[in-house]
Structures are given as structure tokens and as C-alpha cells.
Amino acid sequence: MIELLPDMPDGVTGFRVSGRVSGQEMRDFKPTMERLLKSDEIRLVEVITEDYEGFGPGGLAEDLKMGIGALVRNHSAFKRVAVVTDKEWIAHTLHALGWMVPGEIALFSEAELDRAKQWAAG
Template sequence: MIDVLPDMPEGVFGIRVSGRVAGDDLRDFRPTMDKLLDTGEIRIVEVISPDYEGFGPGGLAEDLKLGFGVMMRHHSAFRRIAVVSDMEWVSRAMHAFAWMVPGELKVFGLGELDAAKEWAAG
């Protein structure tokens, strides 16, 4: 599941992923992502909930299509992406693949959500 987070600083877009993220979840999220891309600079806070279980049916394929498509078309618009999670594998994965992510990427623990918001806005 993908939810939009309220109470984000000006110019920062926040999402929370939880449970299993299926292809339908990502297709439903696409219009929201398109609106974000219309803002110019892209600053994101992504919270990965402790109950996140990974991708469900069609989730990985849809995530790759959405993610790579967005990054290719809007690569220079990405400024900062804050990933917020207490799962060790998320932190390791983000550090391993940071070179692929446009803009700056920083990982925060769940207790550091306010710091992640502040950093993303900076």
C-alpha cells in the first residue's frame, strides 16, 4: 500500500509504503506521481513502515517501469530523497544502490522523521 503523508514542509512530498505493494497500488499512485513531477524540483520523504513485506503481484515490474521512467525523464529535477526506515536491509540496499538515484539520498531511522523532513526541505 502507498499512502501520501500529511504535514510535509513546503516543496516536500511524503509517502509511506506498508504491507505488500502490488502493481495495482503503483498504477493507482501514478497520477499522484505525475503531479509531483509538475512541481519542478523533486524532494521526497519515503517512510517504509515496519510492516512492509515487499512487492505483491506485479509490484516489482510496475515499480521498475514507474521508477526508471520517471528517473530517465526527470533526472535533473531530483534534489533530495530521504528514506525513513528501521529495517537494516533497507539501509543496506539504499547505500548499495545510491549511485543509481538522482540527487542526494539519505537514510534515517523511524524516530528521525522530523530530521528527514527538514533535510529533504533544505
């Protein structure tokens, strides 16, 4: 499941990812992502919950299509991405592949959500 987070600082978009994310959920989220990508500055807080299981049918393919397209079209707009999670495999993946994400990227634990919001806004 993908859901927008309320109570974010001005200029920051937050969303929570939980459970198993299907291709249909990614397609449903696409209009939200397209609105976000119209901004000159993209600042994100992505919370990946403990019950996140990865992608379900078609989820990975849709994520790659949306993500690669966003990076190519809006590379310079990405300013800060805060990833909030307690899942070790996400942290390891982020450390290995974080260089591919434009702008600054930082990892926070779920207990540090408020700090992540402030960092993304800064």
C-alpha cells in the first residue's frame, strides 16, 4: 500500500509504503507522482514500514518505469530524499545504490520521523 502522509512541512511530500505493493497500486499512485514532479524542488520523506514485503505482481516493473522516468526528466529538481525505515535490507540497499539518487539522500529510523521531515525541508 502507498499512502500520502499528512502533516508535512511546506515543500515536502511524504508517503508511506507498507505491505506488498502491486503494479495497480503503483499505477494508482502515478498521478500523485506526476503532480509532485511538476515542482522545481522535490523534497521527499519516504517511510517504509516494518511490514513492507516488497513488490507484488507487476509492482517492480511499474516502480522502475515511474522511477527511471522521473529521474531522467527531473534530475536537477530532486533536492532531498529522506528514507525512514527500520528494515536492515532497505538500509543496505540504500548504502549500495544511493549514489544513483540525485540530490541528497539520508536514512532515518522510524523513531526519527520528525527529524527526517525537518531534514527534508532544510
